[in-house]
Amino acid sequence: MTAPGAARAIETTGLTKRFRGGQVAVNAIDLAVPAGSVYGFLGPNGSGKTTTIRMLLGLIYPTAGAAALFGVPVPDRAGSVLAEVGALVEGPAFHPYLSGRANLARLDAADATTPSRTRSHRVGEALDRVGLAAAAGKRYRSYSLGMRQRLGIAAALLRPRRLLILDEPTNGLDPQGTREVRRLIGELARDGVTVFVSSHLLSEVEQVCTDVGVMSTGRLVWQGSLAGLAAQQRTRVRVQTPDSALAKGVLADLGLAAVAEEPGLASAVLGDRPPEQVVAALVAAGVAVRGFAVERPRLEDMFVELTGEGFDVSG
Amino acid sequence: MSAADGPARLGLPLFASEVGMLLRRRRNQLILLALVAIPIVIGVAVRLTSSNATGGLIGSITDNGIFVAFTALVVVIPIFLPVAVSVVVGESVAGEANLGTLRYLLVVPVGRTRLLFTKLAAIAVWCLVIVSVVALAGVLTGVVLFPAGRVTLLSGTQISLLAGIGRLVVVAGYAALLMLGLSAVGLFISTLTEVPIAAMAATLTFAVTMQVLVAVPQLHAVHPVLLSNSYLAFADLLRDPIGWSGVGHGALLSLAYLVIFGSLAWARFTTKDVSS
Secondary structure: OOOOOEEEEEEEEEEEEEEOOOOOOEEEEEEEEEEEEEOOOOOOOEEEEEEHHHHHOOOOOOEEEEEEOOEEEOOOHHHHHHHHHHEEEEOOOOOOOEEEEHHHHHHHHOOOOOOOHHHHHHHHHHHOOOHHHHHOOEEEEEEHHHHHHHHHHHOOOOOOOOOEEEEOOOOOOOOHHHHHHHHHHHHHOOOOEEEEEEEHHHHHOOOOOOOEEEEEEOOEEEEEEHHHHHHHHEEEEEEEOOOOOOOHHHHHOOOOOEEEEEEEEEEOOOOOOOHHHHHHHHHHHOOOOEEEEEOOOOOHHHHHHHHOOOOOOOO | OOOOOOHHHHHHHHHHHHOOOOOOOOHHHHHHHHHHHHHHHHHHHHHHHOOOOOOOOHHHHHOOOHHHHHHHHHOOOOHHHHHHHHHHHHHHHHHHHHHHHHHHHHOOOOOHHHHHHHHHHOOOHHHHHHHHHHHHHHHHHHHHOHHHOOEEEOOOOOOOOHHHHHHHHHHHHHHHHHHHHHHHHHHHHOOOOHHHHHHHHHHHHHHHHHHHHHHOOHOOOOOOHHHHHHHHHHHHOOOOOOOOOHHHHHHHHHHHHHHHHHHHHHHHHHHOOOOO
């Protein structure tokens, strides 16, 4: 059913969605999500994450470009691969007058590839997994936001999946719920499930992701492993000193880039030079060092740099 | 995929789930109750005021209770049945879109064509149910309040009660088929919007407009393509010999609606972006 040896859980080439009004929501993105990875799909609200996810799931049709899940082209052959994909898209949605259990049973009944005999077992297990067993008989309309989110995740886990696409999975969850979702993602990843998780909160995915893609106004501005992103960070040294001009000269002589100076402070990009060498050079040059710091920028700052605007809604 | 059993592969569990939701919904149960009340009211009214002066269907009630059912079907088919159909069919696709459950059904995955067929099949069941409750309540009311025995047809011929029941079944089937034709229109409208109330109102407006057009004699040229023009053709089924031409036209017209509007619904639903 899937192309043999397909190493990518998700692959898109030039995937584009232009809405009828002419607005380009997703602009020629090339996603490459390695099988087995936990891929954080980051970007501000309105940057095109959900539109991309809807295209991956065959809900909306791309204007241009192509997408494939495990080598199977979507939306053309979505029917043959989606059973292996669990998804939470733009929040949970269920019938308000049915119980949580009845809602899951309906979704399970809709799946033409699962046997009816074991339905209640599957539903029960999914409810257990998200901690909803006790509230399974209550009507969905009486669920809190967090319970609804849990039920949405339970629906994505109704059967074993190869890929989970989770759009903002921790929306509405309390800190405890957020931790549980993170733990769940970790568990699934250990079982070999590829998890594609979108978020506008970096802190949420930083702890669980192996890979990240960053969206900004419809474009994929960065993609790669989290380790690669960290390696790309520009670590700076900051020297607190009354002799800032002298310190600036020393840093420049060492060949460091982006040397800057202000009264009482000199700084530069460290590169791969060991910091102790910098200290030794400063002292040897007679700089009165009052403070020395190696500053690794927070990932958050890097994303702000990538998306260019911070995590606000982009027009 | 090998784990699936036969019924699941045919999509029967989803169909069962659809029908279950239709019949368990409180609003739909109230619609059924209202429909059941109509033959009872007719039967009681005729019983309380019975004089054999009136002719036609109502006049036949005092001779044979089974005519309560026929009369009730005549009463409900122009407006009550179209209302019952519009409410359910308007909800079918637009309701799922409105709740957001449509996207989750599609990613299960339920193919769009399969989902539309399942919805249509469930609506067909609904059409049968609404017609059957009226017919059944009519027969029961008639049997309780009036004599039952050999049935005197409108043409004066007498047939056995069993044959009379047979005619009732054919009439009910015809009424259900007409409602299915109207349902196809509603299903198409339901794929155009994410607001179920709008789809219900538009479907009902369509049904009422047909009625109005039929009432204008100057528009007789378009009457043959209006479903409502064929609503009462089933009176021909109560004659001997049965006049099939009117009923045949109505049945074919209804099938034409089913094919045309069903195709439009399919064309729309399988190509639209689901962004709700």
